[in-house]
Amino acid sequence: MKQRYTTTSSCCVSLLLAAAAAHYPTTVAFSPYHMHSPVAVRTQHTHHTTSSQLLSASAVTTPSNDDSSTTTALTKQQKRNQQIRKEGGLLAFNTKFGALNPFAIYYGLVSIALGLVWFVALTFSQLFYKLTGERLDKKRRLPVFFSHVWGTLLMLFTGCFPKVENWDVIREFHKSGRKAMFVSNHNSWMDIPFLGYTIGWHNYKFVAKKELEKVPILGKAIKVAKNVLVDRTNRKSQLLTLKQGMKWLDDGVNLCTFPEGTRSRSGRLMPFKNGAFKMAHKAGKPVVPISICGAAKVMPSYWMFPFKPAHKVCKVVVHEPIESEGKTEEELANAVRDAIISGLPEEQRPLPSTQ
Numbered sequence: 501m502k503q504r505y506t507t508t509s510s511c512c513v514s515l516l517l518a519a520a521a522a523h524y525p526t527t528v529a530f531s532p533y534h535m536h537s538p539v540a541v542r543t544q545h546t547h548h549t550t551s552s553q554l555l556s557a558s559a560v561t562t563p564s565n566d567d568s569s570t571t572t573a574l575t576k577q578q579k580r581n582q583q584i585r586k587e588g589g590l591l592a593f594n595t596k597f598g599a600l601n602p603f604a605i606y607y608g609l610v611s612i613a614l615g616l617v618w619f620v621a622l623t624f625s626q627l628f629y630k631l632t633g634e635r636l637d638k639k640r641r642l643p644v645f646f647s648h649v650w651g652t653l654l655m656l657f658t659g660c661f662p663k664v665e666n667w668d669v670i671r672e673f674h675k676s677g678r679k680a681m682f683v684s685n686h687n688s689w690m691d692i693p694f695l696g697y698t699i700g701w702h703n704y705k706f707v708a709k710k711e712l713e714k715v716p717i718l719g720k721a722i723k724v725a726k727n728v729l730v731d732r733t734n735r736k737s738q739l740l741t742l743k744q745g746m747k748w749l750d751d752g753v754n755l756c757t758f759p760e761g762t763r764s765r766s767g768r769l770m771p772f773k774n775g776a777f778k779m780a781h782k783a784g785k786p787v788v789p790i791s792i793c794g795a796a797k798v799m800p801s802y803w804m805f806p807f808k809p810a811h812k813v814c815k816v817v818v819h820e821p822i823e824s825e826g827k828t829e830e831e832l833a834n835a836v837r838d839a840i841i842s843g844l845p846e847e848q849r850p851l852p853s854t855q
Contacts (some may be wrong), residue, residue, distance in 0.1 A: 511579055511584065517844060528542075529816060544832070572648075572729055579596055580594065580717065580802065581801045584599045584802075584803075587599075587800075587807055588600075588601030588603075588803075588807040588808075589601055589602075591699075592604075592807065594802075595756075595804065597804050598802060598803050598804030598805075599802055599803045599804060599807070600803075600805070600807075601604060601807050603802060603806070603807055603808055603809070604804060604805040604806060604807050605653075605805075606658070607658050607660075607805040607806050608704065608804065608805045610654060610657050610658055611654055611805065614650050614653055615650065615655055615717050617650075618646060618647070618649075618650040618717060619717050619720065621643075621646040621649075621804045622643055622646060622717075622720050622721055622724050623720075625642050625643045625646065625724050626724055629724075637681065637777075639703055639751060639752070639753055640703075640724070640725045640726045641703045643721060643724040643725040644703055644704065644705075644725050645701075646721075646759060647696070647721050647725065648696060651692075651693040651696050651697065652697065654693065655697065655810075658806070659797070659809035659810070659811050660690070660693075660806065660809055660810040660811060660814075661697065661699070661810070661811050662694050662698075662792075662795075662810055662811070662814040662816050663811070663814070663815045663816070664697075664698055664815075664816045664818065665815065665816065665817045665818065665843075666817060666818040666819070667698070667818060669818045669819070669820060669821075670698065670699065670700065670788065670818055671700075673788065673821060674700065674702060678785075678786065679749055679752055679754050679785060680755075680780070680785055680786045680787060680788045680821055681749070681752060681753055681754070681755040681756070681757065681777070681779060681780040681785060681786075681787045681788070681792060682695065682698075682704070682754060682755070682756045682757075682787075683756070683757055683758070683759050683776070683777075683787055683788070683789060683790065683840070684756075684758060684789075684790040684791070684792050684840070685758070685760065685764070685765050685769050685792055685840055685844065685848070686760050686762070686763050686764065686792075687756035687764040687765075687766075687767050687768075687790075687795060687796045687801075687848070688719065688792075688796045688798075688799045688800065688801070689763075689794035689799055690795040690798060690799050690806060690810060690814065691758065691763075691792050691795050692706075694792055694795060694814065694816055695756055695790065695792070695816075696756075697780035697816075698790060698816050699754065699756065702754060702835060703753050703754065704753065704755065704756050705725065705726065705727045705728055705736055705745075705748050705753055705754070705755055705756070706722070706727045706728070706755075706757065707728045707730060707741075707745060707755055707756065707757035707764075707779070708722060708727055708728070708729060708730070708757075709726075709729070709730060709732070710729045710730060710731040710732075710737075712729070713729065728741055728744050728745045728748065728779075729741065730753065735757055742775075742778060742779060742782070745779035745783075745812045746782055746783045748780050749779065749780065749783040750783060751773070753756060755780070757776065759772040759773060759776035759777070759833075759836075759837075760772060761773040761776075763801060765794050765801055767847060767848055767851050768847075768849065768851065769837075769841060769844065769848060769849060770850070771849045772837060773821055774831055775829075776833065777824070777829055777832050777833050777836065778829060780824050780832070781824045781827075781829045781832055783824075784824060784825050785824060786821040786822060786823050786824060787821065787822050787824060787832065787836050788818070788819070788821045788822075789819040789822065789836045789839035789840045789843075790816060790817065790818055790819065790840070791816070791817040791819070791839075791840050791841075791842070791843030791844050792814070792815075792816055793814065793815040793816070793817065793843070793844060793845055793848065794810075794813050794814040794815060794845070795810070795814055797813050797814070798810045798813050817843035819839040819840070819842070820839075820841060822835050822836055822839065
C-alpha cells in the first residue's frame with residue numbers, strides 16, 4: 501500500500517517507461533582506440549608512438565570506478581528483471597514503485613476501488629465520533645470492522661485467502677473471553693491482511709510504526725481506530741505508547757504486532773526488537789504466536805502488489821497461547837520465538853548464527 505496511491509496519469513506514464521526499460525535494457529560498450537597507419541609512422545617516432553598506444557590501451561582496458569559501478573548496477577537491474585519475469589510471467593515488468601503483471605494490476609485496481617469505499621466509511625466513523633463526543637463506541641470497534649470488511653472482500657475477489665492451521669486454537673481462545681497479544685513473523689505486506697483474517701471479526705489494535713500514518717487510507721484507518729503507534733525517535737512517546745497498549749489490553753481489546761519491527765528482506769525470521777512483548781508482559785496477558793508461511797512467494801518486497809493468488813501458496817499456523825505470568829520478559833520472548841520458528845518452513849527459519 502504505502503506509496504502505491506499516486507495519481508493515475510503519473511503512474512501510467514511511469515509504468516509504460518518502466519516496461520520499455522525492462523524489455524530494452526541499456527548496454528554500455530567501449531570504443532576501441534584509433535591506431536596510426538604504419539606507413540605514416542617515421543622510424544625516429546617509433547618509441548613515442550608505442551608509448552602512446554600503450555597509454556591508450558591502458559585507458560581503454562582499465563575502466564574507471566564510475567564505469568564499473570554503472571556496469572554492476574546494470575547487472576543487478578537485469579537480474580532483477582529476469583527474476584520478475586520468472587515470477588510474474590512474460591508480461592511482468594518493473595516500475596519505480598515495484599513490479600507489476602496482469603494479476604498484480606487487477607489486484608491493485610480491486611484494492612483501490614474497495615479502498616475508496618473504505619475511505620468513505622472511515623470518514624463516516626470520524627463524523628460519528630465527533631457528533632457523539634466519543635461517548636459511543638469508546639473501544640473504536642466501528643473502524644476496525646470497516647477495515648476488516650475491506651481486507652476480507654479484497655482477499656475474496658482476488659483469491660488470496662491463506663490456509664489456516666489450528667484455527668480452533670483462536671476460536672477457543674475467543675470463547676474464553678480473554679484478550680491477548682497476537683504476534684507473527686513479517687516478510688510481506690500480505691502478512692497484515694493474513695493476520696487480521698486469522699484473528700477474525702474481533703476488536704484488535706495493531707502496534708505499528710508512526711510512519712504508517714502518512715500512508716493514504718491506511719494512515720486514516722490507523723488513526724481513526726486509535727491503533728498503537730510507536731515513535732522510535734522519542735523516548736517519552738514510547739512510554740506513552742506502552743501505557744496505551746497496556747490500557748487496550750486491560751479494557752478488553754486484543755493487540756497485534758510484528759516483533760521484528762519491519763519486513764524481512766531475506767524472508768528469514770530476524771531478531772526481535774527489544775521490548776516487543778513489554779505490553780503483554782506488564783499487563784499479565786498471554787501471547788499467541790502465529791507463523792505466516794510463503795507470503796513473500798506471492799508478494800516479495802520489490803513487487804507493488806501480489807503477482808499471483810495466495811490461496812494455494814500461503815499458510816498461517818496458529819500456536820497455543822503462551823502465558824506471560826511466571827516468566828521474565830526475555831523468557832516470554834524466547835518461548836514465543838521458538839513457537840513461531842517451529843511453524844515456519846526451512847527457508848524462512850533464521851540461520852543458526854542469528855538464532
